[in-house]
Amino acid sequence: MISILADANMTGLAELLDCYPEHFEVQWYQGRTPTAAQLAQAEALLIRSVTQVDSALLAQAPRLRWLGTATIGTDHVAADALRERGILFYSTPGVNAGAVGDYVASVVAAEVMRRGELPNPSGQLRAAIIGAGNTGTAAAARLRAFGYQVECYDPPRYQQGDSTVHRDWQRVLSADVISCHVPLTRAGTHATHHLIDAEALSQLHANALLINASRGSVVAEQALLEQLQKTPELTVALDVWEYEPQLNRELLALVQYATAHIAGHSVAGKVGGALRLMQQLVRDFKLEVELPELASQVAQRLPQAVYQYSVKGEKLSLQTLASALLSIYDVRYDDKLLRGSDLSPQAFDQLRKSYPARAELASLELIDLNSTDLQRWQQVQQFLQVAGR
Structure with missing residues (x-):
């Protein structure tokens, strides 16, 4: 089971994770920065642009091996620090x-x-x-x-x-x-x-x-x-x-x-970010999980x-x-x-x-x-x- 720490405001992510409780142990954080206690357990961290990932944050996350941001830009993430730790990193350009x-x-x-x-x-x-x-x-x-x-x-x-x-x-x-x-x-x-x-x-x-x-x-x-x-x-x-x-x-x-x-906050833009990250996470952790199509996720939220x-x-x-x-x-x-x-x-x-x-x-x-x-x-x-x- 993978220990995931995720931004509670990432649209559509909860529904995706809740479908596979046998694979994911999930913690949610509110606001801009997770607590030290939450970071200590996380193997995968899913964030938005409001969360600054630097060396100080990574020092609190000794188990972290995967990071995804549901954003186009990556200036809020210290990519060099991730590389030093060998942490896989993904963003969602174009979503x-x-x-x-x-x-x-x-x-x-x-x-x-x-x-x-x-x-x-x-x-x-x-x-x-x-x-x-x-x-x-x-x-x-x-x-x-x-x-x-x-x-x-x-x-x-x-x-x-x-x-x-x-x-x-x-x-x-x-x-x-x-x-x-x-x-x-x-x-x-x-x-x-x-x-x-x-x-x-x-x-x-x-x-x-x-x-x-x-x-x-x-x-x-x-x-x-x-x-x-x-x-x-x-x-x-x-x-x-x-x-x-x-x-x-x-x-x-x-x-x-x-x-x-x-x-960028259309329904398709927000849901697409969460779905894109989950698709990559599933591949990297070699999980046999079938995720829904973007169209069906969007349809659930628009009349x-x-x-x-x-x-x-x-x-x-x-x-x-x-x-x-x-x-x-x-x-x-x-x-x-x-x-x-x-x-x-x-x-x-x-x-x-x-x-x-x-x-x-x-x-x-x-x-x-x-x-x-x-x-x-x-x-x-x-x-x-x-x-x-």
Whole structure:
């Protein structure tokens, strides 16, 4: 029997583990860090991004031989320390890429409703994706659905010969929409810590839209605060924060969309993370266990598989498309939840813990379309179904 220690807020994990009591002895931890007593017994540890795994934590876990994080990013885990101990380590890249892409689409849709048009200060409908991995690819597809010419900035991929990306930073800064989708790295030629700094911010179009759904420290918060004080018309959407769960209240008051690190929190994204880790754990421990399919896990948590939106009597205008997308996921609701809290670290964590079931935009079906708009909708649908590389 394997002794497992797991984050109690990992959606779908309890159901998976409870099906096989003969294989797993399970302890659950609340909050951000397990207790020393819990760590002392654990052979496998399943975490989310809120748990920092460093040498000090590992010293309390002498039996640990397997670690999995239900996240794309791994900057909360000291990988070198794991290697020194010979501990197997897995993350879940791409598992919530569709959800993060939907977050970007929802922000743009909300801007269409607020401005009456797409963010387009250059007049060229240009969007820049920073980081062409799983979430960046999904976000790029959603932006193309709106008609943007999308360019992906990714110097490491460019150096590897990827002809679909570029390394021209000025092309990024001159875009109408800029969306960040990189891991947090602090060293090396292409470090991303404070990639968006004061110099970069000063070069953005005044009415541009900047979105960060990657890691908080990719954007220098103090520099952003100072830029917004000088250029309040710059539109910013922050799902991640440099010192989360501690929020910069002065900055939050100036950004247009502020959310509690929930961009990837669709049902499919959250359940998929737990399922992916369990699939790997079962393989590594050589267990004869048959796990359910992702679709069945998602279906248990959502009332329906398809969400119909009638456009009878309307043309498929930009506003109609935006309204339809917002009917599935509306970032303004998440913004309202965060601003309505007391903005404490506890409130931030609670919003993530109690996040409601959220469908993905791929489940949207427009009905009652006229024949002229049907082809356009079919093209949009293809973009909404892109889940990443």
